[in-house]
Amino acid sequence: MNVNRPYLSLLALLTIALLSLTSHAIIVRHDVLSTDYEISRTDYPAVFFLERQGSRKICVATVIHPQWALTAAHCTEETMLEETVQTGRRFGVSVGGENREIDAVIKHPLYDQESSSDVDLALLRFRKPSATPRPLPLQQKPNELGAVVTIVGWGYFGLGTLGRQYDDGRMRKATNRITTAQRYLRFVFDDPRNGSDESLPLEGSPSLGDSGGPALIDSELGPHLAGIAVGQIQGADYSEETQGRYGAVAIYERISSHIDWIEEVVGSEVPFDS
Template sequence: ERFKSFTCSLSSATNRLLWSLFFYRPCVKRCGEVRSVLSVSFRIQAGASLLAVRPQDRSRWLLACYEHWQPTLGTRLCRHLGALRAVHQKGVKLTDVRVEDGQEFAQVGSSLADAWQIRSSCESGRVVALQCSACGQQTAPGGRVVGGVDAAPGRWPWQVSVRHGSRHRCGGSVLAPRWIVTAAHCVHSYRRRRALGWTVRAGVTRGSAEQEVGVPVERVISHPLYNDNSMDYDIALMKLRVPLNFSDTIGALCLLPSHQDLLPGTPCWVSGWGYTGPDQPQLTETLKEALVPLISTQRCNSSCMYAGELTGRMLCAGYPQGKIDACQGDSGGPLVCQDELAWRLVGIVSWGRGCAEPNRPGVYTNVAQLLPWIYHITEIY
């Protein structure tokens, strides 16, 4: 089992998908004749995108009443599920949707963590319809990539080449049509934190595809706590001047959902155009991919590996024996893991000692620890 306390089944970018998230809060209240439940699962039903909840002790799903619903709840719920934002939410008349006989309903409190009251009907006569931003889908089966293989077009549609002038500088990942996430150390030096001169190329697998025009970057935001010596908080966001056009080869990557635990040994993938070996100091022509399992922070911080250099904003992936790793030029690129049908951004290529050296696995920015900052920046800019 790769993950605990979360399930999510996902379809294509049409957003005809089913999400479900489990909260384990063993607390039940009774308020008069209305039963209130804190421990519920959520899902967005296919078709009409109706939001449904299910108490832990029930087998049937309850439709969410629209009364007391706030747009901020939709945003929070989508983020709980790993999407960057809610793209559409509204109240739908019950007369306009298909409802089963004996269907029950649930009314939310002031927040998702509050008690959900089970009801036989909705006072407003409306239920919640919610769509989250689509992400984490591949169209092709399945840096610093040492020992990797060529990636097929559409295999990693969120992978981008972050360029300064005409040169590839780093990798990056698409979070939304106008948002790219990369490593702070990629933009920290040479006044590169200014947007001038930065472009992003998406949907390409060949690094020298000169016919591909890069999308100009409008704003570069590094994490304010980034430390160039320790590489702590190694994350930056780029806002594009114009949105990317999503297609079979360009798409967004999901973030991690709340309460999802990643276990050591979880198989993940790293991709990039970086060096293919420590003795091959030039970028590869074709996007490479490599399978690297997660390594526990305790083991990675042990005396035989990095001896305590990792902070809480870092994680490790790779092989103790070396041979497969990320390398120079892959920095800023994604470390992704899959749950059910969704791919999620787990790490950002950050640093290491050499490339594919024994007991020197790749070190990545731990994205889960920086989700509040990502949400904050993408909201205010």
């Protein structure tokens, strides 16, 4: 019927627009092409997502040892990982293009989200060790303040002007600068419209689904794992709908503060890949 043609055309246009909007990911600068943030899994083979839920990829972990990976402890509960391993089964993941199985989860002894001293970290043990991908070394020195970090994940996409919008499960990276290195590592998603030079060319902020993901500090020897994504400060302007917009303060667990625990669980001293 002719009368429906305008509506069908409008529906087609809306569908195309929606698909184009959801073809990107992460919270990025509004004035930079979102495709500039997109990366491939081969760029960071030691970084993997824990679970797929439809098109979404939930939580991230990083290989730090031939038989161990590090993530946020709450990610073991947000995915089927904890339940699977609790019942004696193995949890399958894809790491560096290979299928691997996680058979044990070791949460940090201070993990307790109701506690002010919560440490949101968990070590994941692979059933079998593997030489590939090469584990990422840990940041040992507590000199992270002022360092530029690269963050990686598959979480929600959004613009800094609006906050999180859609989730298409694409992998991307962004950079930011550590502004606080105390109990946690913190960084702020700076608004480039403010006229300062604080905003990096590919500045970005983690979003829902990026928990457990790495904050990497580059060195002459390559990237080091300095932080694990756990959350965002709930400031006065915080709202769930606009999470991650300019001014957001991201919180990462500080790896250099937990080397002793990691060594104790893994059973050897860092660096693990030497």
